[in-house]
Amino acid sequence: MLFGTEKTFAIEAMSEPDLAPPSAVWGRMRVWCQGMPIGDFFAKQCALYPSYVNFRLLRERLALLWLAEFEGMSAISLWNHLDGLLYGFHGDVELTDVRTLEECRQASEKYGRFDFLTNWGEQFDDNGKSFILCTxxxxxxxxxxxxxKEEELRARLPDVLQSISEFMNWFESEARRLNGGPKDHLTA
Structure with missing residues (x-):
């Protein structure tokens, strides 16, 4: 299933064809942005629930993912800013980090919301870190x-929100099919 358009923004997902109730939604997934895929669609039996939960949260806060300090920054400057504060790297180069544990916690609290796909499931493990922002x-x-490395992939907010909503509807339908009915954890 493709939710959206590969050339703009899309979420591609499928449940494994051999799943039988009762079962969690196991499958494959990747995200497309400007024709570039993020995620390993050939990795079988990936847990799709973590991505569902994260997309649900992203849908609620995506329009708010911007800080005034980002204004005028190039893609590489934005990358280095977020990567340095959250992971202690600038691309492939590890930084000397002299921040205290409290300073690291504060940076994580402030900038962690820009993390995208990094810990959303094993299907995204091989594509490295991603960040998402909305002007x-x-x-x-x-x-x-x-x-x-030095570019940003772009999409319009309504296109991204539509793709997320379509994916969420599909996931919820699959969860009901595989569990024999609606589950409270899908609407909580």
Missing amino acids: PAGEVKVLNWSLA
Whole structure:
């Protein structure tokens, strides 16, 4: 199933064909942005629930994923800013980090919301880190070091939100099918 358009923004997902109730939704998944895939669609039996939960949260907060300090920053500057604060790297180069544990915690609290796909399931393990932002003008920017080292992948906010909603509806339908009915954890 493809939710959205590969050339703009899409979520591609499928449940494994041999699943029988009762079962969790195991399958394959990747995200497309400007024709670039993020995720290993050939990795079988991946847990899709973590991605579902994270997309649900992202849908609620995506329009708010911007800070004034990002204004005028290039893609590489944004990448280095977020990567340095959250992971202690600038691309492939480890930084000397002299921050205290409390300073690291504060940075994680402030900037962790920009993390995208990094810990969303094993299907995204091989694509490295990604970050997602949304400008006040409604342009979603995806930064992924493995795909576009000095570029940002862009999509319109309504397109991203539509893809997320379609994926969530599909996942909820699959969860009901595989569990014999609606489950409270899908609407909580």
